[in-house]
Structure formats: C-alpha cells, structure tokens
Amino acid sequence: MGRSRRDPAPPPSWSVNPLPHPPRPEACGNWVRWGRSMEGKPLKASAKSSSHHGSGGSSLQDIRNMWTTATLSQPKLNVQLPTVREDSELEEVSVSAKTLWLDEKAGHDAEGGWEASDGGEDKDRFKPEEPEELELGGDSSQGSRLEEDDSKTDNEKPSSVSSLDISRHTPHRAYWVEQQSRLPLPLTELMENEALEILTEALRSYQSEIGRGHTLTKQLQRYIEGLKRRRNRRLQVLAI
Amino acid sequence: MKLKQGSFLWYLYLDKLYCLLSVRNVKALVEYFHLLDVHRKKTLNDVLFYHFLHHVTDLTRNQITVVFNMLDWNAVGEIGFDQFYMLVCILLAQEQNHLEEQFIFRHSRPVFELLDLDGELKIGPDNLHMYNFLFNIKKQQLRDLYHNFDITGDRLLNYKEFKLFTIFSMDKYQESQKAEKEKKKEKALLKKKLSQVNQSQRESLLGIKPFESISNYNC
Numbered sequence: 001m002g003r004s005r006r007d008p009a010p011p012p013s014w015s016v017n018p019l020p021h022p023p024r025p026e027a028c029g030n031w032v033r034w035g036r037s038m039e040g041k042p043l044k045a046s047a048k049s050s051s052h053h054g055s056g057g058s059s060l061q062d063i064r065n066m067w068t069t070a071t072l073s074q075p076k077l078n079v080q081l082p083t084v085r086e087d088s089e090l091e092e093v094s095v096s097a098k099t100l101w102l103d104e105k106a107g108h109d110a111e112g113g114w115e116a117s118d119g120g121e122d123k124d125r126f127k128p129e130e131p132e133e134l135e136l137g138g139d140s141s142q143g144s145r146l147e148e149d150d151s152k153t154d155n156e157k158p159s160s161v162s163s164l165d166i167s168r169h170t171p172h173r174a175y176w177v178e179q180q181s182r183l184p185l186p187l188t189e190l191m192e193n194e195a196l197e198i199l200t201e202a203l204r205s206y207q208s209e210i211g212r213g214h215t216l217t218k219q220l221q222r223y224i225e226g227l228k229r230r231r232n233r234r235l236q237v238l239a240i
Numbered sequence: 241m242k243l244k245q246g247s248f249l250w251y252l253y254l255d256k257l258y259c260l261l262s263v264r265n266v267k268a269l270v271e272y273f274h275l276l277d278v279h280r281k282k283t284l285n286d287v288l289f290y291h292f293l294h295h296v297t298d299l300t301r302n303q304i305t306v307v308f309n310m311l312d313w314n315a316v317g318e319i320g321f322d323q324f325y326m327l328v329c330i331l332l333a334q335e336q337n338h339l340e341e342q343f344i345f346r347h348s349r350p351v352f353e354l355l356d357l358d359g360e361l362k363i364g365p366d367n368l369h370m371y372n373f374l375f376n377i378k379k380q381q382l383r384d385l386y387h388n389f390d391i392t393g394d395r396l397l398n399y400k401e402f403k404l405f406t407i408f409s410m411d412k413y414q415e416s417q418k419a420e421k422e423k424k425k426e427k428a429l430l431k432k433k434l435s436q437v438n439q440s441q442r443e444s445l446l447g448i449k450p451f452e453s454i455s456n457y458n459c
Contacts, residue, residue, distance in 0.1 A: 187251075187268060194248050194295070195275040202278075202291040209287070216279065223278045 185234075192231055199224050241303075241373055243335045247296045248272055254332045259343040261329065269328060273321050283318035297331065303373055310354055310371065326350065330374055340376045341413040345406040351375070352402050362396040 203224060206217040243250050252265045261269065276284055276292060284292065286308055293304045311323040319327075333343035344351050355367045368375075368382055377385075389405045390397060397405070 187248075188271070190251075191248050191268070191272050191275055195272070198276065198288075198291050198295045199278060201295070202288050205287050205291065220278050227275075 189231075189234070192227060196224065196227050196231070199227070241331070241334055241376075242298050243331060244296050244298075249296050249328060249331060250335075252328070252332060254329060254336060254339060254343075256339065256342070259329065259333055259339055259346045261325070261332075266325070269325065270321065273324055281318070283316075283320050284324065285318050289319050299373070306370060307374065310357070313354070326354070334374070334376055341406075341409050344375060345410040348403050348406045349399070352399050360396075362394075362398050363402060364396050 199220065203217070203220050206214070206220055210217060248268075252261060252269065254261060273284075276288055278288065279285075289308055290301070290304050293299055293307065294301075299307070307327065308319065311319050311327055313323070329343065329347075333339040352363065355363045355371060357367060365382060365386055368377055368385070372378075372382075385397070385405050386395065389401045389408070391401055392398065
C-alpha cells in the first residue's frame with residue numbers, strides 16, 4: 001500500500017488494519033445490546049437466559065448486572081458508569097471513572113485480590129494499544145474466556161456473590177468490552193492535540209475579526225480551555 | 241497538494257478499489273469532526289474550515305476558499321459532515337499513490353455535481369481548470385478531454401461525456417500501471433542477470449588461479 005515511506009511514525013494498527021474476520025453475530029449483537037443498555041436503564045439480573053445466544057448472552061447480562069451492583073456497593077465510587085458516549089465533553093466522566101478503576105485495581109493488587117490468571121495479565125495488558133488487539137484477533141478468545149469464566153462463576157457460586165468477588169472480575173471484563181467501542185488512546189491524543197492547534201489559530205482569527213467580547217469568541221475560548229483541561233487530566237492519569 | 245506528515249488525516253487511508261474510508265476510519269473521522277465542531281451545530285464555519293485545511297495541507301488561502309465554495313453546495317456558509325467526508329476522500333485520493341483517476345471513476349456522479357457549480361448539468365473547461373489542484377487533471381488531459389469527449393460540440397461536458405472521460409482515463413491509468421510494473425520486472429531481471437554474470441566471472445577467476453599455481457609448481 002506504499003506505506004514503507006511512513007517509517008518514522010507507524011500508524012496505529014487500529015486505523016490501518018481492518019478486521020481480518022467478520023465478528024461473530026452474537027458478539028456484534030451483544031455489543032450493540034450492551035451499548036444500548038448502558039445508554040439507558042441499568043440492567044436487572046434475569047433468571048432465564050435467551051436460548052438464541054446460549055450461555056454467552058446470559059453471562060454478559062450477569063456481568064453487566066454485577067458491574068452495576070459493584071459500583072453501587074462501593075461507597076467511594078460515586079461516578080456513573082462510563083458509557084458509550086458521542087459527546088466529547090462527557091469524556092471527562094469516563095476519565096475520572098478510569099482513574100477510580102485504576103485506584104481500585106491498585107488497591108486490590110495490594111490486597112492480592114486479583115487472581116493469578118487475571119492479575120498478571122491485567123497489568124501487562126492495561127495499555128492503550130491493547131483494545132484494538134483484542135478487537136482484531138481476540139473476539140473469539142475473549143468470548144471463550146468470558147464463557148469459561150462465567151460458567152465457572154455460575155456453577156461454583158450462587159447468584160448472591162460477595163462484593164469482593166464482583167470487584168475482582170467484572171469491572172475488568174466490562175471495561176474491555178466497553179473499550180471496543182472507543183477509539184484507541186494514541187489516536188484520541190493525536191486528534192485532540194491537532195484540534196487544539198487548529199482551534200487556537202481559529203481563536204486568534206475570531207478575536208481579530210469579530211472581537212474578544214463576541215459570543216462565538218467566548219464559546220470557542222471556553223471550549224479550548226475545556227479541551228486543555230481534559231488533555232492535562234489524561235496526561236496525569238497516564239503519568240500515574 | 242500534500243497532507244502534512246504526521247497529521248491525523250495522514251494516518252487514514254482509502255480502500256484502493258472503492259476509494260472510500262473503512263467504517264473504523266469513518267468513526268475516527270466523526271470524532272475528529274466533532275472535536276472541531278466548536279459551536280455544536282454539526283458544521284464547520286468558514287473560519288474553522290480555513291484553519292483546518294491550512295493546518296493539514298499546503299493549500300493557499302485562495303485554494304481553500306475555492307474548496308469551501310465548492311463544498312458549500314447548499315450555500316449556507318457552513319460545511320456539514322457529508323461534505324467534510326467527501327473532502328477527506330478527495331485529499332486522501334491525491335495523497336495515496338495518486339488514486340485520483342480511480343476516485344473520479346468510482347465517484348463520477350458526486351464529482352460531476354461538485355464541479356457543476358452553476359447547476360446547469362454541464363461542466364466547462366474553466367470549472368475543471370479551477371479545481372485542477374484537487375483532482376490533478378493536467379492541461380494536456382484537459383485538452384484531450386474536450387477534444388475527444390465533447391460529442392455534442394458545445395464545448396461543455398454533460399454527465400455522460402464526463403463519465404466516458406473517467407472510463408477512458410481509468411483505462412489509461414491502468415495501462416500505465418501495467419507498463420510500470422513490466423519495466424520494474426525487466427529491471428529486476430537485468431539486475432539478476434548482471435549479478436549472475438558477475439558471480440560466474442568471479443568463480444571462473446578463482447578456478448584459474450589454483451590451476452596456474454599448480455602448473456607453475458610443476459614447471
């Protein structure tokens with residue numbers, strides 16, 4: 001594709017490589033249902049799973065339910081669940097949720113709460129580039145892992161699980177499932193940095209053409225400040 | 241026209257066959273457009289549009305104004321996402337291995353409508369010349385275009401004539417690609433032969449030297 005000339009800055013694999021295989025219909029359906037449900041009401045645990053998707057669909061619903069109850073049971077987590085949002089301003093909530101999730105993870109790591117099968121992998125896999133790798137090649141593996149883990153949880157533990165077990169397993173999976181709907185972090189950073197540069201230049205034009213006191217100029221100024229704050233917060237999160 | 245290296249658009253790519261962005265690329269582009277949509281109107285005004293193009297390309301102020309007027313087909317003074325997407329595809333077609341012919345061939349109708357500024361369903365040579373920097377149509381090509389494809393003889397191209405031109409230029413482009421590939425193959429073959437000849441010469445030289453030393457010893 002003649003990309004050999006672009007060696008110094010290899011493009012993120014997310015934008016370059018389309019999905020090699022079409023995603024499984026049940027995974028797509030679950031993704032869409034999950035995204036839609038997270039936008040609206042929180043889910044309630046359903047006793048009967050849908051026969052069409054078998055154990056995968058019901059296990060995902062249980063995960064979602066445990067995710068919602070996990071956040072409710074934790075007194076410190078006063079933030080709403082990060083949902084699939086289109087409005088970039090609401091990204092701040094998801095960033096704060098991520099930071100809280102990170103704190104929670106750190107706490108659990110200290111307690112030894114994460115099991116070896118999940119914990120070690122979590123530390124290595126919690127990188128901005130990971131979501132696209134999971135998305136590209138890991139649909140089946142992630143789905144099977146989900147099913148395996150969920151079948152274990154279903155068989156071994158009753159429906160009323162302890163809050164410690166909930167926080168151990170479900171936020172991690174729900175986080176990654178949600179990440180599949182988001183853009184990778186390096187791409188978001190690049191976009192935001194570029195947008196900031198463009199808008200800063202536009203602000204100068206606004207100020208010179210229509211004046212500093214104009215509504216549009218003030219709106220643009222506030223927007224730029226909001227973008228900068230968000231970028232700084234993200235940089236702080238990454239620094240941690 | 242060149243895209244700024246390392247800019248966000250530089251990382252996007254068009255499908256070579258259909259000259260469109262993939263769904264993932266579109267998703268990223270939507271987010272990017274949303275970031276630039278400062279006033280939350282799902283549009284970019286002329287100032288934002290100018291600064292965007294000025295930042296990511298090497299187009300001049302006049303050229304950017306021409307592009308804006310071309311895309312603002314509703315004459316509302318703002319560019320929506322549809323027009324933005326179209327522009328990005330045109331920019332990428334030029335940037336990536338010169339896919340302009342392919343792009344114009346695949347999307348002849350929207351391109352024709354873009355070039356038809358007056359809405360007369362006909363394109364004059366001035367229209368094409370005005371957008372030369374976007375579609376990279378050379379002067380000789382323009383002359384051939386109006387000489388060979390102006391069937392009605394009114395020195396204007398209707399859509400059918402324009403479509404014929406796109407098919408013809410696509411064929412020409414494919415032939416030139418084939419010719420280039422053959423040239424490259426020939427070069428590669430020549431190189432191989434040369435290297436083989438050199439190797440055989442070296443081997444023959446090495447073969448002579450030990451023989452000479454033995455014969456000297458015998459003498």
